Amino acid sequence: MYNDAFEEDDLVAEVELVAQARYSRNADLEDGFNDEVVVSQQPATVQIPDGVRNFILFFYRNVLENNVYELHNVYDTSFNKLTDKYYTKQSWPEAEIIARLVNNDEVFLTLYRELYYRHIYGRLTPTLEHRFRSYENYCDLFNYILNSEGPVNLELPNQWLWDIIDEFIYQFQSFSNYRDRLKSKSEEEIALLRDNPQIWSTYSVLNVLYSFIQKSRINEQLLVSKKGGDMMEAAGEYGARPLYKNLGYFSIIGLLRVNCLMGDFVLALKMMDNVVLNKKALFARVTACHVTAYYYVGFAYMMMRRYADAIKAFSNVLSFLQRTKPYHSRSYQSEQLARKSDQMYALLAMCIALCPTRLDENIHSQLREKFGEHISKMQKGEEGIPIFEELFQYACPKFISASGRLDGTPRADPYTIYMKTFVTDIRNQIKLPTLRSFMKLYTTMGVDKLAKFLEMDPEELKMQLLVFKQKSRQIKWVSGDLLDGEYLPTSDLDFCLKQDVVHIAESKVGRRYADWFLRNINRCEDIVASLEQRA
């Protein structure tokens, strides 16, 4: 799964990766729109500011020409700058209004509508009608891409493709939560929902994602690539085109997310069967996708009690984010990324409290800064439970229920159930950190004596010891797919019971002098060599 050994050179590669994704050298592009003044304006239409009108014309031209480079600028920078300038409190003009400007080009209008509804969801509050219309728009778009005769001649930037999938799932999530809050709805709205069960239904969402995967044959491509072959051989007619390949790939990550939202963590990880989680994977090119993938993988591991693997996943992506931080702060997504990053720190804090492991220095110091107090409280027994609840609530995804229930019968919120199950699990192990701290001090001790120190009944203590034994071993990933793993010890403390005496053994990691010296010797030599070259 993780094929990286961190080396300093990789930092350069990572920075390039992130910087490339934002290849706008010309950040002042959109200002040019305001300079061109078009004199004639139809009196009967809504006033569209000139900047916006020119932007739309420019945008349309680039879609027609499949100019992915320019489209990326348009999408990433210009659209957001114009939104901030003109449309912070109201929606962009409806598609019908700008239709004349673009010769009523249906494909372009569908793409435009995607941005239009996304803006509404993002900055304003969508009404039921907006939700329905947006769903229909997505259906039109996906129909066009999937069911036209032969692959369509359209190219869009990767960032946009990921955002389409991401937003599609987000709107599905939003709709499911909305649908389940029946109390605040009018009879009319409930009737509308009941009459249209197929709109934003789980099956149709899954259908879209699976169709992309099948059409692009992305799983076959990834399998071939994993074995070292050429992806194009397995690609087929559709999969050879970047549009389909990327949509297929992002759909895999999309399915990872949807399955986690519905509580099927095992299937979620199974989706990632052919995706190798390292820096060179396709998802690394779009930062948001990269972060999403690791977040859900880590969360799924955590819910499967594979804390060691969860810690590894979170550390990996958090180091990446930290190293490339200066390059993110310029993107409009930086707020979302920061939030996801904080959530992952919270999850990491919980996992560390449950399965103490050595962490990379940078991550460790960030973690201590944000959640140091929480971690120490979580390890203090019963009083740590509310902290676990608080962090879980902050960091968990917004779960949804797979099937709607419109008949008004009371229904448990999936989030409450998951939280309860998670906390019950935690409660079974809550006394272990205290037990562990006592056991670290001795090599042998009678059960009765230890019980007295811990103020527990000896029988109770014996059970805690058995629980400790069980919890100190987890399924840990060694090789193969994400779901594989071996039952391995994960704690540095081990013990055995002989009658009523506990024998304790601690495993220590020797200090790694050699590795540190080797790395620094090499670095020093490189610096000296480059100095000599310049001389």
Next chain:
Amino acid sequence: MAASVERPQTIQTMIDGVERYNPENAEVLEEYLAGQCKNGEYDLMANLALLKLYQFNPQLSKIPVIINVLAKSLTAIPKPDYNLCMYLLTDYVDVDEVKRLTHLQQLLEQSRYAEFWNAFEKDKDLVKDIAGFEDAIRQVIALVVSMSFQTIAASVLESYFALKGDAFKQFCEKQQWQLNGTTVSIPINKDNEAKTVVVRESIKFEQLTKVIGYSNEM
């Protein structure tokens, strides 16, 4: 995840890919589960697929089937299978049988084995479809015991397994534990050995070649 049974190809196709969502497969998976119950086999992935179909099509769900799936997953402890099943069963948390099974699961997770057998007396009806349930649970407990103890009082073990006299002796023999009067000794395995280990770093020669190369240049 590997199954502890040879999964037939038909079932494998059913749970791979889009077929997993086809509600018509529910019956086949239910039959497969019934087979698992009768033969003492266990297949987590197939059972989770069945629960997922119930999640999407609540009208298909059958409480007895759900109870069987949950009871089967108890035999997989210390793996988290029971929780994984519960995550797909959010609508059934308050069903009486589910609550009773969850209580049993908690007792097992907390290693309260004597209490477990007491509580189990009243709940035997929950597992009536599952052949060899008690033996499977005893295996679970035996696993934990053999990981943690080198010697243990026989009376304590008897309470852990709810076995006495001859039945107990036979069980110990099957586990290859030695019964010496009032204590039972468990052979040393890698888990109950409590040895101090110092993880030393091992440097391969190749890593040194670059450094040796530098010293050559001087």
